[in-house]
Amino acid sequence: MEEAYLFQQMVWEQMDITSEHQRMIRRHHREKKELQARIQSMKNSVPKSDKKKRKQLLLDVARLEAEMEQRHQQELERFQENFPDNSDLDSITEDLAKMDIENQPPRVSSAQRRRERRAALERESLERIAKAEMEHMASFRREEEKKVAAILESKNLEMKDIPADGHCMYRAIQDQLVFSMTVESLRCRTAEYMQKHVDDFLPFFSDPEMGGTYTRDDFMSYCENIKRSASWGGQLELRALSHILQMPIEVIQADSPIIVIGEEYKKKPLILVYLHYACNLGEHYNSVKPLEAGAVGGAAPRLF
Template sequence: MLPSIDALGDPRCAEDVAKPYESLCVVDASCAFGAKARAPHPIGGLETRFTMETLEAMHARHRKEKKDLQGRIMNKKKNSTKKTRKGVNDECAELERQLAEKQAAELVTLTGGGGEQEQEDNGAADVVQGVSEVMIEAHSQAKPDGPTPQEPQQGQGKKRNRQKERLARRAAEQMALAEAAESEAASMVDHRGIERAAMSGTIKANALAEKEIRPDGHCLFSAVADQLEHCDVALSSAGKRARDAVEGKAPGFKVVRAVAAGWIEDHPDDFAPFLEEDLDSYVTKMRDTAEWGGQIELMALANAYNVQINVVQNGPMEKIRPSGEMESEPAAEIWLAYYRHGYGLGEHYNSLRKSP
């Protein structure tokens, strides 16, 4: 086994290194072209080992060294982690550089150490070519891992293509969802249309005209106020609370709210069983907020104003008459339209005026 290049460079190892070569005939580079062998050189540097090879044999060995080094580099990079990758890349680049320099030095030593004119003439062209090949290959191999200037553009192109593919898939998915929604909508029951169709018959039969009321939480009270005024029933006729609210220039729905809340407060036994909270909290909420009104408030208003409230809806028309102490012939008859599905916010009341 021949000593390594590092051992050859160490003067302390010169004597040990020289022994394997004492019986070998040193062949000059010109031997490849028919020249005679010459005596071995004394051991003392790189020249002794290198001049034992022909130029062709050296090229073959160099190729094998490069191949072996590439195998080592591949193993190093394969076993590297994200944290150690940069250090491994730098180490591999340094190994490639060292090998390139060593092989270049070997070529120069092989062809330039003989001293004979015929050797220099015959080997000059091979030396120049060999050194150039080694340096060019070392330069290309020593480049750090990573994309070339053209590669990012190619990567960006692929990325843009992937983005277009994602957008196309998303558009297709949205189109499929839209088609599914249309299909589902086509098969769904049109509750709003059915409700309006059912109510329109009753409205026309009673010669009524619908007055749109703003859907703001006060719709029931606003619709009742509109009906009372349309039927010439004074908002202040429901007692002291109503008179105080009217004198305070409160809007119509506020007056009606105060009347409904006051009637519920004055008749707790009639309404407390239907409430899910204590009566005082319910009265305060109904009087001072935009809480929706319902059946309880209609019952209170029918009694407070002594009117019959007819509620047109999808189904049998509901009639709410005064009861208890106010049970008598109603002073007036008012009409409301009640929608469960006609408005996006939910339940809603409109006023139904008698056509002129």
């Protein structure tokens, strides 16, 4: 009798653990529903026509879902660490059947099956989200490339792919120069020009996300970073390069007018293509070349 009583106490303790686990699972389910409601609200707040914000929205949604999935998984793992014997309830159930104590059903194996089923559904959900995001990005990319191709065709040009390695803007410039200049040299000369003419650039040096301005020291550090790293370039760097090369630079985009930097120079411009959806990292610069039909017998001629 004493042995049966002790065993019954152990079973009750295990049932309490199981109830705690079920409460955690129900909380996870509630949090997921709340997150989905939040995501729907986020989607409703961004116009479908604003493709840049829609792209960022997809990335934010994937991040929020991944963070919740990771947190839930960590809580499940901590629960298992705190109650390692919880996985042995199947054997307890078998012993209960042998001892004929209340003939308890196999609660744990059912809970385990439910956990496995939920985990499988969660994996499928994450896979669907990732697939949908890739499909959206691919759709945006195709549409953008189609529009850019039409603009370039009107200029008897086509896009020339540049590696997406952080140096793409400088490589696109390098690709169109008639003289040899390394990416490292372009970066170094760009940084030095900006540092020498800091008063011309500092008013336009701001946080692209928050819009706040930076200090002079921040700007000088930014210029040093241009030399030392594969940091992306933008309009400030293009302005410096235009002055260094003393020629205009055109930037073609799918849904915006052509930007011309260095209009005061009268040479034939360098032409860059700025893409929003070119790669997983997002924005990217490509070079251009004459249409293949006009580039017979080898490499396309230089544009400058």
